[in-house]
Each structure stands twice: as C-alpha cells, then as structure tokens.
Amino acid sequence: MKEHxxxxxxxxxDRFAKEPESLYDYEIVELLLGYVIRGRDVKPQAKALIEKAGGISGVAGYGMADVDGLGDEAKLFFSVLKELYARIGYEDMEQEAITIDKPEKAASFLRFRIGYEQKEQFFALFMDVNKKLLGYKNFFKGTIDRLSVYPREIAEEALKKKASFxxxxxNHPSGNLNPSxxxxxxxxxxxxALGALDIVMADHIIVSRTGFFSFKKEHVI
Structure with a gap:
C-alpha cells in the first residue's frame, strides 16, 4: 500500500511542471526536501522551516537542526544550493570588472556568501588598478552582536594580493541594514589604514538576505 x-x-x-508560480513557498521547499528525505511526508518540516527562517529567502542559511526531522543531509543539500548561487554571483564578477559606482555587483555575490548567515561575518574583496577582482577573503566570524575586525590584517592581505582597491x-543577521x-x-x-598604503577603500557594504547598504552610494564615505 502506497503512503499518502x-x-x-x-x-x-506535476503542478510545478505546468505552473510553477502556483506553488506556495512551503511547497517549493517541500519539493526540494523530497529529493533528500525519501520515504516519508516532509510537508510539516517544509512549513516549519519557512516559519522559523522567516520566509523562503532565509531557508538556505537556516540551521536545519532547529527543525525536527531534518538532519545533516538536508543541511548539506541547502548548503550546496547556497554555494551554487554564490558561485553564479562570483562568475558574473569574474566576467566583468567591479565598478565603484555599481555596488550591486559586489552585493549580489556577497548576499549568498554571508547575507544568510546567523552570525556576523566580515568579508573583503580585492581589486587591481582597473577594478578587476583579484580575490576575496572571509576574515572574521563573530557572534550576532559582536565582531572583532583588525584593519592591519585586511591591509596585509591587500598588499599580498597587490590590490589597488x-x-x-x-552582514547584519537582524536584517536591519542601517550602519551602526x-x-x-x-x-x-x-x-x-589602507590609505597609508596608497590603497583605496572603494566601499563598505552591509548585506542581509533581503538587501544591502552601500556606504559609497549613500555618501557615508
């Protein structure tokens, strides 16, 4: 006898194949979970995940252990999805130079790297004299309300990569994009610190799962 x-x-x-927009958010998550968790109903977990993550946009970065019935495989699956989107953003950045007046390019990449994280993390992107991306590094991971950032380490990495910008x-896990x-x-x-080495800090971006704040664009720097 087949289960319901x-x-x-x-x-x-079948609904997704014919009309994907007709599915509720939890049904999309349910479909995804079905490829990881077989042999049982995952609708309750899909609904709980949406609720606890605050919406479908937060699912990729949410701790699966907080939802009964989801384990390491589900966590790995969604981590792979997040990495896929991050690499798509990185691929776009590789194909075209990052420009100072378009922080959207950096924010698109950063969103899937740190925007969904529940603890603060600090990233730096390094560019050459033509503003072409040389590389990036995640420097610090902190608690939700505290982060230790050392300018010297960022300056040293910029020198190592011979960056000009x-x-x-x-990220702000709270979702509030206003700078403190x-x-x-x-x-x-x-x-x-960077200016003393003739390196320009082109921008400081605060990112969340829903948007970003650019210090340069908002004339904070």
Missing part, C-alpha cells in the same frame, strides 16, 4: 505522500509529491511535481562588507556607530568608526579606521 507518494501521490501528493507527484501532484506537486578594496571593498569590505559585513561602530560600523562607521570601523570604516574610518579601514580607510586610514
């Missing part, structure tokens, strides 16, 4: 979810899953797939970025007073103070320190 067997027919349900096929109906979801640097874009720094960090500490963010502004840190930005000033980084500008001075």
């Amino acid at each position: 979810y067997t027919g349900h899953r096929k109906r979801l797939k 640097v874009v720094v970025a960090h 007073e500490d963010d502004i103070i840190l930005t000033d320190k980084l500008i001075k």
Whole structure:
C-alpha cells in the first residue's frame, strides 16, 4: 500500500511542471526536501522551516537542526544550493570588472556568501588598478552582536594580493541594514589604514538576505 505522500509529491511535481508560480513557498521547499528525505511526508518540516527562517529567502542559511526531522543531509543539500548561487554571483564578477559606482555587483555575490548567515561575518574583496577582482577573503566570524575586525590584517592581505582597491562588507543577521556607530568608526579606521598604503577603500557594504547598504552610494564615505 502506497503512503499518502507518494501521490501528493507527484501532484506537486506535476503542478510545478505546468505552473510553477502556483506553488506556495512551503511547497517549493517541500519539493526540494523530497529529493533528500525519501520515504516519508516532509510537508510539516517544509512549513516549519519557512516559519522559523522567516520566509523562503532565509531557508538556505537556516540551521536545519532547529527543525525536527531534518538532519545533516538536508543541511548539506541547502548548503550546496547556497554555494551554487554564490558561485553564479562570483562568475558574473569574474566576467566583468567591479565598478565603484555599481555596488550591486559586489552585493549580489556577497548576499549568498554571508547575507544568510546567523552570525556576523566580515568579508573583503580585492581589486587591481582597473577594478578587476583579484580575490576575496572571509576574515572574521563573530557572534550576532559582536565582531572583532583588525584593519592591519585586511591591509596585509591587500598588499599580498597587490590590490589597488578594496571593498569590505559585513552582514547584519537582524536584517536591519542601517550602519551602526561602530560600523562607521570601523570604516574610518579601514580607510586610514589602507590609505597609508596608497590603497583605496572603494566601499563598505552591509548585506542581509533581503538587501544591502552601500556606504559609497549613500555618501557615508
């Protein structure tokens, strides 16, 4: 005797094939989970994941252990999805130079690297004199409300990569994109540390799963 979810899953797939926009967010997640967790109904887990993550946009970065019935395989699956999107963003950046007046290019890449994380992380992107990406590095991982950033380490990495421009970025797990007073103070320190080496800090970007804030675009620097 077939379980009820067997027919349900096929109906979801058929609906998706004909009209993907007709599926609810939790049904999209349910379909994805079905490829990882076989032999049982995953609708309750899909709904719980959407609720706990605050929406479908937060699913990729959410801790699967917080949802009963989801284990390491589900966590790995969504981590692979997040990495896929991050690499798509990186591929776009490789094909075209990052320009200072278009922080959207950096933000698109950074969103899937750190925008979904539940703890603050600090990234730096390094560019040559033509603003072509030379590389990037995740420097620090902190708690939700505290992050230790050392300008000297970023300056040393910029010298190592022979960078002329640097874009720094960090995430706000709360989703609030407004820079704090500490963010502004840190930005000033980084500008001075890099400027002493004739390296321009092109931008500081705050990113979340829903958007970004550019210090350059908003004339904070």
